[in-house]
Amino acid sequence: MAFLIILLRLIHIVAGAFWAGAAVAYFLYFEPTAKGLGPARSKFMQDLVGTHRYPVFMNTSSMLCILAGLALYWFSSNGLSVAWITSGPGLGFTLGSLAALAAFGIGFFGIRPRAERMGAVGAAMAKAGGPPTPEQGAELGRLEAEMHAFERWDVGLLVLSLALMAISRYLSF
């Protein structure tokens, strides 16, 4: 049924664009902007994570992209046929999928808990009303550095995945 393939592609590509686009925009623009806010940074994180539910958006778009992607992979690979996986397009889509899955792992287990923790610290600071305590300041600094290190890999892998998805069908071997 052609409709199913078209629907899967629609979900896969739109969700993938949301996922990778949001990760790149956060890494290149929102994070540096937030950094320039100084103490208001944790308020920014709190609003982003708590009020506007950025993690929910990221979880939803990445899961939709991956689930639709796995279905496409199944129908394209003819149930994981080796002849397909070793063809140019097969190799490209396989490497692209693995890169995206690794990025998902980094995002889910590395970035998300740290962003949520930053939001929680921000909420605690807002409740106390004052500037961050030395411990809070130190924790925020550590979380920020760790998050940034994870994001570099996350964004790099997503861009790699996107590039492979875009070109794979034209690899002619």
Next chain:
Amino acid sequence: MKTKPILAILLLLCGLALAGCGEQAGDEADLAFSLRTGIVEGRMAYIGVGGAIDGQINPDLTVQTGQRVRIAIVNGDGASHDLALPDLGRQTPPVMGKETAAALTFTASETGVYSYLCTVAGHRQAGMEGRLVVTQ
């Protein structure tokens, strides 16, 4: 949340996708071939069904100029496939799900050897390619 326009656009696209999926009407043919998709010795293939091509892997389909030819494919493995004649600009709709069928019809006008293949990314490389031979 201001997501209504986005949802509306996505819904519209789904509608378009559905509208684009009509079956092609099969018309009269002088000569008909039937091919079944499958995996043979680890490679993807079209397997001839009936007539002289019965059981052959990616059989040569031999036709004569002026003949109205119909090529039907039946999905034998449950993956996504189609059949295209790129040189003649013809292509069946995709078949997905076992026993789903599709067909294309054309009139062979010039002699030559053309290739028929599956356009799903990687399937030609994985084996789904054969020859259409048009003779006088």
